[in-house]
């Protein structure tokens with residue numbers, strides 16, 4: 542009913558909303574707040590009416606207040622939700638859509654570690670040794686070997702770091718020049734950088750152990766002649782630097798535990 546009762550006043554606006562002509566005591570020479578917000582947000586009332594629950598359509602058609610609450614239908618099929626006109630026009634409105642928008646990584650499952658069966662059969666002995674040495678200091682999961690990313694890397698929506706620490710969202714890579722002295726140089730270095738960028742995008746940091754004469758690569762490089770216990774000490778230090786001492790302590794293996 543277009544009687545303007547929703548406003549609780551007898552004000553009529555230039556847009557025609559508010560009190561009806563015969564009950565209006567004041568007519569303001571400007572659009573109602575709701576029409577002004579529609580202009581501001583480049584929407585029109587028809588678009589808004591298409592989103593509201595059918596039973597409330599008539600009331601919304603005449604509404605002037607941006608704080609007025611209605612029941613809305615989510616365009617993505619989530620359950621109906623109650624929100625003000627302001628929230629619907631200036632925000633996401635639907636709480637579930639809002640949650641998804643808050644975590645863009647989750648939308649693509651980017652950043653989620655998972656187990657890819659039969660992957661990385663060619664793990665080097667040094668990588669295995671690094672895993673053993675690090676596993677003596679902090680708890681490492683055995684059930685993950687890949688991380689979903691929000692782009693593709695070598696055609697796959699995932700990367701496969703040497704070591705994954707989900708509790709800290711840190712990946713560790715062991716790089717050395719290999720037998721031919723060419724691994725991790727040139728094109729490999731470019732792809733290593735791309736891999737790090739893909740991980741950074743989904744909230745992960747990468748520590749690179751750079752052995753055998755390789756230079757630093759990325760902000761968390763540990764340059765060393767070869768893998769040693771000292772290198773593992775430095776990894777722990779860098780983990781603390783990245784995520785803080787409390788987060789790292791939570792994963793520490795107590796010396797008398799095993």
Ligand SMILES: [Zn+2]
Nearest residue numbers: 556558573576
């Ligand atoms: Zn209006």
Ligand SMILES: [Zn+2]
Nearest residue numbers: 615619635638
């Ligand atoms: Zn929704």
